[in-house]
Amino acid sequence: MSAFIAVDIGGTHMRAASYPKVGRDPIKIKRISTRAPNATPLEQLISLINSIWPNDQEVSAIGVAAPGPINPFEGIIYTAPNIPGWQDMRLVKELEREFKVPVFLGNDANLAAMGEWCFGAGQGHHHLIYMTISTGIGTGIIVNDKMLLGSRGLAAELGHVTVMSGGPVCGCGKTGHLEAVASGTAIARWTKEQLQQGVPSKILSEDDLTTEKIAEAARKGDDLAISAFNRAGQFIGQAVADFLHIFNPSIVIIGGGVSSSDDLIMDPIRATLIERVISSHYLENLTVTIADLGDEVGLLGALVLARQSCQQKPDASQPAPVEYAL
Amino acid sequence: MSAFIAVDIGGTHMRAASYPKVGRDPIKIKRISTRAPNATPLEQLISLINSIWPNDQEVSAIGVAAPGPINPFEGIIYTAPNIPGWQDMRLVKELEREFKVPVFLGNDANLAAMGEWCFGAGQGHHHLIYMTISTGIGTGIIVNDKMLLGSRGLAAELGHVTVMSGGPVCGCGKTGHLEAVASGTAIARWTKEQLQQGVPSKILSEDDLTTEKIAEAARKGDDLAISAFNRAGQFIGQAVADFLHIFNPSIVIIGGGVSSSDDLIMDPIRATLIERVISSHYLENLTVTIADLGDEVGLLGALVLARQSCQQKPDASQPAPVEYAL
Numbered sequence: 001m002s003a004f005i006a007v008d009i010g011g012t013h014m015r016a017a018s019y020p021k022v023g024r025d026p027i028k029i030k031r032i033s034t035r036a037p038n039a040t041p042l043e044q045l046i047s048l049i050n051s052i053w054p055n056d057q058e059v060s061a062i063g064v065a066a067p068g069p070i071n072p073f074e075g076i077i078y079t080a081p082n083i084p085g086w087q088d089m090r091l092v093k094e095l096e097r098e099f100k101v102p103v104f105l106g107n108d109a110n111l112a113a114m115g116e117w118c119f120g121a122g123q124g125h126h127h128l129i130y131m132t133i134s135t136g137i138g139t140g141i142i143v144n145d146k147m148l149l150g151s152r153g154l155a156a157e158l159g160h161v162t163v164m165s166g167g168p169v170c171g172c173g174k175t176g177h178l179e180a181v182a183s184g185t186a187i188a189r190w191t192k193e194q195l196q197q198g199v200p201s202k203i204l205s206e207d208d209l210t211t212e213k214i215a216e217a218a219r220k221g222d223d224l225a226i227s228a229f230n231r232a233g234q235f236i237g238q239a240v241a242d243f244l245h246i247f248n249p250s251i252v253i254i255g256g257g258v259s260s261s262d263d264l265i266m267d268p269i270r271a272t273l274i275e276r277v278i279s280s281h282y283l284e285n286l287t288v289t290i291a292d293l294g295d296e297v298g299l300l301g302a303l304v305l306a307r308q309s310c311q312q313k314p315d316a317s318q319p320a321p322v323e324y325a326l
Numbered sequence: 327m328s329a330f331i332a333v334d335i336g337g338t339h340m341r342a343a344s345y346p347k348v349g350r351d352p353i354k355i356k357r358i359s360t361r362a363p364n365a366t367p368l369e370q371l372i373s374l375i376n377s378i379w380p381n382d383q384e385v386s387a388i389g390v391a392a393p394g395p396i397n398p399f400e401g402i403i404y405t406a407p408n409i410p411g412w413q414d415m416r417l418v419k420e421l422e423r424e425f426k427v428p429v430f431l432g433n434d435a436n437l438a439a440m441g442e443w444c445f446g447a448g449q450g451h452h453h454l455i456y457m458t459i460s461t462g463i464g465t466g467i468i469v470n471d472k473m474l475l476g477s478r479g480l481a482a483e484l485g486h487v488t489v490m491s492g493g494p495v496c497g498c499g500k501t502g503h504l505e506a507v508a509s510g511t512a513i514a515r516w517t518k519e520q521l522q523q524g525v526p527s528k529i530l531s532e533d534d535l536t537t538e539k540i541a542e543a544a545r546k547g548d549d550l551a552i553s554a555f556n557r558a559g560q561f562i563g564q565a566v567a568d569f570l571h572i573f574n575p576s577i578v579i580i581g582g583g584v585s586s587s588d589d590l591i592m593d594p595i596r597a598t599l600i601e602r603v604i605s606s607h608y609l610e611n612l613t614v615t616i617a618d619l620g621d622e623v624g625l626l627g628a629l630v631l632a633r634q635s636c637q638q639k640p641d642a643s644q645p646a647p648v649e650y651a652l
Contacts, residue, residue, distance in 0.1 A: 069605060078607070127477040143469055143476075150469075150574025151453040152607060160604050161568035165490060172604040242487035246572065248476025278486050278498040279395060281404070281478060 003027060003057040004306040005049060007064045008108065008298035010034065011082025014045055018054045019303055022311060024119050028052040029299075034083060041083050042091075046098055061102045062095060063306030065111040065298040072153040075105045104305045110147055110156055111301025112291075113140025116253050118310040119300050120292035127249040130291070131158065132256035133236070133265075136171055137179040141247060158243060159183070163235050178239045182232040184211040184258045191228045199224055215261040229264040236265070237272025244273070244282040255291030262290065329353060329383040330632040331375060333390045334434065334624035336360065337408025340371055344380045345629055348637060350445050354378040355625075360409060367409050368417075372424055387428045388421060389632030391437040391624040398479040401431045430631045436473055436482055437627025438617075439466025442579050444636040445626050446618035453575040456617070457484065458582035459562070459591075462497055463505040466627075467573060484569060485509070489561050504565045508558040510537040510584045517554045525550055541587040555590040562591070563598025570599070570608040581617030588616065 007016045017029035030052050036044050053059065069078040075092020095103040106114075113130035116122045122130070128142040137159030141148035148155045159179035160172055167176030168186065180186055188209045195206050201224040203217040217225035240252055258265055270288055277283055293300060304310055333342045343355035356378050362370050379385065395404040401418020421429040432440075439456035442448045448456070454468040463485030467474035474481045485505035486498055493502030494512065506512055514535045521532050527550040529543040543551035566578055584591055596614055603609055619626055630636055 069607065078605075125477075143474060144472070146470070148469060148573070151451075151576040152574055152610070154605070154607055155453075155572060155574035157571040157604070160571045161487075162564055162602070163488065163491070165564070174602060174604055238488055238491070245483040245486045246481060247474070248478055248481035250477040276488070276500060278483070278500055279404075279480070281395065281480055284478070 001057055002060040003054045004060055004303060005052065005062040006299045006302035006306055007045070007049065007062065008302055009045065009064065009066045009080070009083075010108075010298075011067065011080070014041075014048055015299055016048045016052045017299055017303075018052045018057075018059070020057075021060075021307075024300060024303070026052075027054050027057075041086065042089075042094060046095075049095075049099065059099070059101050061104065061306045061308070062099060063111075063302035063304070064091065064095070064103060064105050065108040065302040065305075066091065066105060067108050069154065070105060070107050072105055072107065072110075072149060075103065077105070104308070106147075106302065106305050107138075107140070107153075107156075108298050108301075109138030110140040110149070111305055112138070112255065112293075112297045113142060113156075113253075113301070114147060114304045114310075115293055115297040115299075115301035116255070116291055117142050118304045120297065121253045121287075121289050122251050125249070125251045125287075127247060128251050128253065129158070129240070129243055129247060129249045130253045130255065131236075131240075132291075133182065133254065133258035134184050134256035136185070137183050138256075142249075143247065158239070161239060161242070163239050178235060182235040182239075184256075187211050187214060187228050187232050187258065190231065191224060194224055194228075201225065211258055211261065215264055218261075218264050226264070229261060230268045232258075233265050233268025234272045237269040238276055240269065240288075241273050241276035241282075244277055244286070248282060250285055251287040251289065253289055253291050255293075255297065259290045266290065327383055328386040329380045330386055330629060331378065331388040332625045332628035332632055333371070333375065333388065334628055335371065335390065335392045335406070335409075336434075336624075337393065337406070340367075340374055341625055342374045342378045343625055343629075344378045344383075344385070346383075347386075347633075350626060350629070352378075352625075353380050353383075367412065368415075368420060372421075375421075375425065385425070385427050387430065387632045387634070388425060389437075389628035389630070390417065390421070390429060390431045391434040391628040391631075392417065392431060393434050395480060396431060396433050398431055398433065398436075398475060401429065403431070430634070432473075432628065432631050433464075433466070433479075433482075434624050434627075435464030436466040436475075437631055438464070438581065438619075438623040439468060439482075439579075439627070440473060440630045440636075441619055441623040441625075441627035442581070442617055443468050444630045446623065447579045447613075447615050448577050451575070451577045451613075453573060454577050454579065455484070455566070455569055455573060455575045456579045456581065457562075457566075458617075459508065459580065459584035460510050460582035462511070463509050464582075468575075469573065484565070487565060487568070489565050504561060508561040508565075510582075513537050513540060513554050513558050513584065516557065517550065520550055520554075527551065537584055537587065541590055544587075544590050552590070555587060556594045558584075559591050559594025560598045563595040564602055566595065566614075567599050567602035567608075570603055570612070574608060576611055577613040577615065579615055579617050581619075581623065585616045592616065 017026035077089040080086040130140045139158035164176040168180045170177040170180035343352035403415040406412040465484035490502040494506045496503040496506035
């Protein structure tokens with residue numbers, strides 16, 4: 001039997017796991033810090049992969065999920081936020097030299113979409129939008145059972161569409177992007193600004209605002225906290241309505257930390273969708289739901305990439321994918 | 327030898343042509359009015375197709391480009407603007423019954439994208455965005471040499487993304503869409519509003535404003551006319567920057583009546599693109615250009631659809647399409 005290895009690289013932690021040929025139960029799984037006093041991040045990564053290498057099975061391939069802009073075709077990480085020294089890092093070449101097996105690289109949000117599509121909320125769907133809302137907003141798109149990559153592998157950056165001309169500065173440096181008004185960071189910043197401007201709240205104070213605290217206050221009926229989620233949800237709903245017109249998917253999956261606030265964010269998203277679609281045809285048979293897989297999603301997406309196959313049975317409730325035979 | 331028939335249906339005119347198995351030179355081609363005193367639009371269409379039916383060749387298939395929302399998989403036109411009685415019109419069924427050959431139906435802007443991809447400015451590209459700017463804004467997308475259709479065939483409506491929250495009402499009834507601020511209609515309406523508000527122009531008057539007249543005034547140095555194109559171009563550029571982040575295409579093709587104003591619209595589009603992309607990687611090897619095919623584009627797209635194949639040689643300057651083998 002042959003095994004597959006999946007790796008999920010983040011700015012603070014790296015995870016890796018080995019898996020059998022079929023299924024999603026790991027043989028070995030481990031998480032370590034990305035930074036260490038006496039090793040480079042690449043040395044940390046190699047040591048992590050060695051630690052979960054299966055004892056008695058051959059490894060067929062390694063799939064790697066990495067943050068930041070990457071070139072999936074050439075296996076290059078252009079820049080990795082919070083990982084010192086990883087500029088134009090030829091990660092696939094480095095790992096293939098070390099481990100002598102094929103290595104595949106994918107953007108973490110793209111692979112999370114694949115994880116949800118193969119093992120999570122998106123099973124059986126052929127046209128899927130996945131959006132993770134936490135510090136930033138990352139997205140992945142499935143079109144006719146294929147990941148949307150574009151000519152250079154830079155597609156599916158739906159957090160960087162303009163939803164508010166002249167709006168706040170985004171993590172990318174441009175203004176008014178969805179990420180800049182509706183990420184967890186943006187929700188906390190807007191709430192803080194409102195408090196500074198004298199908007200009253202019986203629960204929230206300016207110090208140490210997090211989306212968790214704002215969600216807790218909203219559950220207790222705090223108007224400012226409720227407004228913060230409504231505002232973000234309306235921007236997300238407006239953008240998702242646009243994405244329905246662009247992709248006409250059968251499912252939209254919301255993941256990331258902010259999705260754990262559940263109806264606080266999902267209700268205004270759904271309401272705005274209904275208000276903003278140009279035709280009810282876009283909502284027929286459309287599912288808008290929260291992600292299934294939690295923290296494991298990056299690893300499971302990297303596993304699908306390593307296997308180069310999903311292996312799940314198609315969902316009989318979904319029509320087979322149709323495309324012009326071109 | 328077998329022939330193929332292409333049809334392009336508009337609110338005022340219908341065109342049809344028969345073509346040989348290979349190439350783009352028609353055997354017979356004809357244009358008639360969509361409305362006639364003594365015939366329904368469907369009867370007009372059937373008579374038109376009969377008139378260009380080749381005398382001495384078998385017909386293999388018919389491809390039809392139709393405006394408005396359609397269901398390409400089931401061959402239904404949901405609504406056709408300006409064609410009375412065409413609600414939920416099962417056009418494929420009607421034409422297959424009449425002509426006993428396979429009939430394929432596509433949205434006119436989607437098929438225009440295919441026309442430009444196969445025979446026009448987009449030859450050799452694998453990831454393409456086509457945008458026609460005239461009365462409205464229609465779009466078609468090619469992803470990895472396939473037309474983007476979505477789960478129900480309603481994808482690629484890029485004219486209906488929000489570029490100005492609370493902006494003017496769009497043809498679709500919603501507000502602030504790209505079509506509502508940057509179509510030919512929108513350019514003329516905005517110019518008229520400016521004149522009504524007392525903005526001076528030595529050339530333009532409120533009566534009978536068209537984009538052609540505004541373009542002519544702009545060429546003579548009229549500030550208001552130049553502003554009208556700059557404003558529309560900036561909105562289009564902002565939206566196209568978003569589309570680059572979404573699709574990462576290698577070419578963006580601008581067609582339709584407004585594109586004949588050339589640099590008046592293309593210069594502000596290009597300038598805004600440079601200003602708004604989140605990374606210069608999106609502009610590497612990107613072509614932003616005007617459409618090649620003019621009025622013939624709908625017919626040629628319908629021809630590609632009828633043939634279910636492009637038959638053009640790949641452009642050696644473009645890398646082969648790459649996708650994860652999933």
